[in-house]
Amino acid sequence: xxxxxxxxxxxxxxxxxxxxxxxxxxxxxxxxxxxxxxxxxxxxxxxxxxxxxxxxxxxxxxxxxxxxxxxxxxxxxxxxxxxxxxxxxxxxxxxxxxxxxxxxxxxxxxxxxxxxxxxxxxxxxxxxxxxxxxxxxxxxxxxxxxxxxxxxxxxxxxxxxxxxxxxxxxxxxxxxxxxxxxxxx
Amino acid sequence: xxxxxxxxxxxxxxxxxxxxxxxxxxxxxxxxxxxxxxxxxxxxxxxxxxxxxxxxxxxxxxxxxxxxxxxxxxxxxxxxxxxxxxxxxxxxxxxxxxxxxxxxxxxxxxxxxxxxxxxxxxxxxxxxxxxxxxxxxxxxxxxxxxxxxxxxxxxxxxxxxxxxxxxxxxxxxxxxxxxxxxxxxxxxxxxxxx
Numbered sequence: 001x002x003x004x005x006x007x008x009x010x011x012x013x014x015x016x017x018x019x020x021x022x023x024x025x026x027x028x029x030x031x032x033x034x035x036x037x038x039x040x041x042x043x044x045x046x047x048x049x050x051x052x053x054x055x056x057x058x059x060x061x062x063x064x065x066x067x068x069x070x071x072x073x074x075x076x077x078x079x080x081x082x083x084x085x086x087x088x089x090x091x092x093x094x095x096x097x098x099x100x101x102x103x104x105x106x107x108x109x110x111x112x113x114x115x116x117x118x119x120x121x122x123x124x125x126x127x128x129x130x131x132x133x134x135x136x137x138x139x140x141x142x143x144x145x146x147x148x149x150x151x152x153x154x155x156x157x158x159x160x161x162x163x164x165x166x167x168x169x170x171x172x173x174x175x176x177x178x179x180x181x182x183x184x185x
Numbered sequence: 186x187x188x189x190x191x192x193x194x195x196x197x198x199x200x201x202x203x204x205x206x207x208x209x210x211x212x213x214x215x216x217x218x219x220x221x222x223x224x225x226x227x228x229x230x231x232x233x234x235x236x237x238x239x240x241x242x243x244x245x246x247x248x249x250x251x252x253x254x255x256x257x258x259x260x261x262x263x264x265x266x267x268x269x270x271x272x273x274x275x276x277x278x279x280x281x282x283x284x285x286x287x288x289x290x291x292x293x294x295x296x297x298x299x300x301x302x303x304x305x306x307x308x309x310x311x312x313x314x315x316x317x318x319x320x321x322x323x324x325x326x327x328x329x330x331x332x333x334x335x336x337x338x339x340x341x342x343x344x345x346x347x348x349x350x351x352x353x354x355x356x357x358x359x360x361x362x363x364x365x366x367x368x369x370x371x372x373x374x375x376x377x378x379x
Binding site: 016017018019022023109110111114118122162164165168171172175176177179180183 | 280282363
C-alpha cells in the first residue's frame, strides 16, 4: 500500500507525468486563500466519487456484465455530486460561491477526478487501496500547485526574461524541469 | 496564472495538453486526432438539433452526457474491429470525454467544429511525428491498425545513439519543447507586429 501512495505522489504525478490537470492549473488564482478552497473542493469531490463509483461498479455493473457502461455512469455520478455541492455552497457559504462560479463548468467533469476513478477500476483495487491512491494523487497535484505558485513570484520579479517568453513559455519550461526532478526521485 | 478572458488559442493549448502524453508514436497521435475530429463534428450535429428543446440550466450536463455516449460507441467499435488499438490506449480513450477543447465547443456550427478538429489533427500528428523521430528513431505508419488495413509499415530513420534520445518520450521533454516552440512563435509574431 505504501508503494501505491508514493508512486501516486511522486513518480506518476498527475500533472507532471500525465499532464492532465492543466486547466485547473492555469485557472487557479494566485492568492493563497483561493487555492486552499479549490483544494478542499477537489478533495471532497474525489473522496465521495471514489466511494460511489467503487460501489456502483461492484454491485451494479459487474453482475449484469455491463462494463461498457462505465464512462456514462461515472459521468452522471460526477455531475450529480457537483450539483449537490454547488447547491450546498450556494445556501450556506455565499462568499465562496461567488469565487467558484466560473469554475463549476470546469469541475463538473474533470480530468484529474476521472483519471483517478478509471485507474482504480482498471487495476482492481479494493476500496482502501483506491482511497489511498486518490489521496496520493491529489496530494501530488496540490504539491505541484503550491510549488509553482511560489516559483511564479520569483520568476515575475526577474527582469532578464525576453518579452515573448513571459507567462506561458516560462511556466512550461519550469514545469518540465520539475517533471525531470520528480520522476527520478 | 489567472485568466480573465480565455481566448481560443489558450483553449486549444489546454485541450492539446491533456492528450499529449500518450502520443509516443506517430500512429497513436493521428488516431487520437481522428477520434477528436469525429466527436466534435457529431456532437455539433446532434446538439444543433436537440439543444433548443432543453432547459437553459441543464444544457451543459446534456452536452457532457452526449459526448460520453459518443465515446462509448467509439470504444465498442474499436474493441471489435481493431483490438490492438484499444489495448494500447487503455484508459486514456475514456479520458477524451474530459477534453477541454470538446467541452468548450458547446455553441458551434458544424463547419467551425470541423475546422477546429482539423487543426487539432494536424498539430497533434506533427507533435507525435517529432516525438517519435527524435525519441525512438522510427516512424510507425500502421502498426496496430494492421488488422484492419492489412499493412504494417515502420520506417527506421536513425540508428545512432546520439539523436534518438529518450528524453523526448518523457513528459519533461515535451513540456520543455512546447515551451520553447511557443516562445519562438511569440517572437515571430511580435517581430511581425512591429
